[in-house]
Amino acid sequence: MKRIWVLFALLAFISFGCQKAATKPEAVQPAPEKEEKESVQKPPEKVTEQKIASGKESVESQEKAAGAMEEKEGIFKDIHFDFDKYDIKNEDKSALKAIASWMTKNPGAKLSVEGHCDDRGTNEYNLALGDRRAKAVKDYLLSLGVSSSKIETVSYGEEKPLCTEETEDCWAKNRRAHFVVLGKVSK
């Protein structure tokens, strides 16, 4: 008779009802050395599933709460993009010029440009695409004389759709740059 210790690795953190995971070596009763071919009656191996000490139900964040900024939406209309494209359309250039001149009149304001996509692509590629769209708008505004310190960009990819139908109209609405004014706005 020989004792064998089996490390039951799969026991490591069994469930989320029991988060404190511990991989414990399991004592296993091995089959006897001498096995007769016919022998059906052999002492069974023993496996013990251990209920692991209960831990927390949900994740504890170690992040400090970020200070909120005043956000104002709807001052400027969204501009739109073609499928899988991030170049500024000619028809939107006058709207961007209006934004640039507003920015010079409101030196206390900061602009956040959000890039959005329709949901036909995959999430990560769309986030990259949304990033390119927001940056294309930022670059255009910089070319019109707005300071880079006044413009932030953020991509939401397909994460914040305006419209959720599967139609060309709806997709076109979602492929947009959205403008949010941050901080103080002069009257």
Next chain:
Amino acid sequence: MNSTGNRHQAMDQGHRERINSYMSRSCFAFGIYSVKFFLLLLAIHLSLFTSSDAKIYIDITSPSAKKVPIAIYELPGSAGREISEVIKGDLVFTGLFTYVDSASYVEQISQPFNPGNWTPLGVEAVVKGTVQEGANLTVSITLYDTSEGKAVLSKEYQTDKSLVRQLGHTISNDIYNLFTGSAGIFRTRILFVGERGGGKDLYLVDWDGQRARKLGLKSSILLSPHWSREGTKAVYSSERGRQWGIYLLDFLKMTEKRIFVSKGTNMAGDFFPKENAFIFSSTKDGTPALFSYNIDTGTMKKLTFTHGIDVSPSVSPDGKSIAFVSDRGGTPQIYIMRSDGSEVRRVTFEGSYNTSPCWSPSGDRIAFSGRRGKNQIFTIKPDGSELMQLTDSGNNEDPSFSPDGRYITFMSDRDRTKSIYIMRANGESQRRITPKDMRAFGPRWSPN
């Protein structure tokens, strides 16, 4: 642990029983290397005993492997019934077993096993057992080989009553291991992003869709998580306060920590196998590029330098290669490079939109999502050959392999709501595992 000497001794004596029980135990501990070893051992063994021994073993590498007809008794009590259902569901999903309906059993569960009751039914294996429900649950399982006419596995399992399903999955793993020489995946889980009535959260669910639990993050926007190789941590991206941060979730402590943030879009990718490091894409320098990040030292290294989009990096199992998406050729396609950023080459040439690459655990294939009208799941060899389409209904995205490479989890909207699905790696047996009232995406199969 057994020594090499024991193995040879076992072979010399030709006691299949002992090899069996040895196999079932040590594959858990030794992993891939020993699995290979045992397949070799098995081959020798079979050649020695082909005339007298039944071939109940399954060659899982052969696509035409014959399914094993298995009888599984309904164990007594509610826990027993659930355990039997778990075992049945697990084994049948593999595509390697067929369940023989209990209506045809001639033998009562309490009667002694008699191979004569089974061979006329074509049954090759029989699972019997007893259940004792006290403060704990004690389950004794015996697996019989009908052509050898004897027990090939006899084991007693003990657990807390709340872990009935896990116990069932453990039994499935043992049975599967005995038949195939490989470790079963029945104790694995799938991590995904779920949304129910507004906010998104991370969810962890057993691979069969049971026991979904919400992890309770604060984020409203989350991207696909990525497991660490030992399965105790995950990294994921979340947008909070107009910034995309990369967060590390420690499953043992159940804590979350932001480990990287910058201007722009930061998206976490896979962990590397050795160091405490992962790959990610970031637009912090302008265009979306790939970086490696070492968590211990807080240092990063830029790996791609194009003007286009480089995103969705996936690290090969050996850590030497990275598959990723790039639009440097005009449309998003899958590329591969060495993990230092050198030797970039394109892998996909069919289709104009190929994204979300993911390596198989053996590194022999890459799964990805390719648009053909809608997005479908494909696999391809890293050299660009043997393109295989696995789905054809709805949009199908975010593929991720099971740790044994035999299954793939993915997101599909074929039933309208985005949901998590699983299938065999050849596209068979596709099924939804998340409820219809939850939007779910970005599934990642746990490594263990």
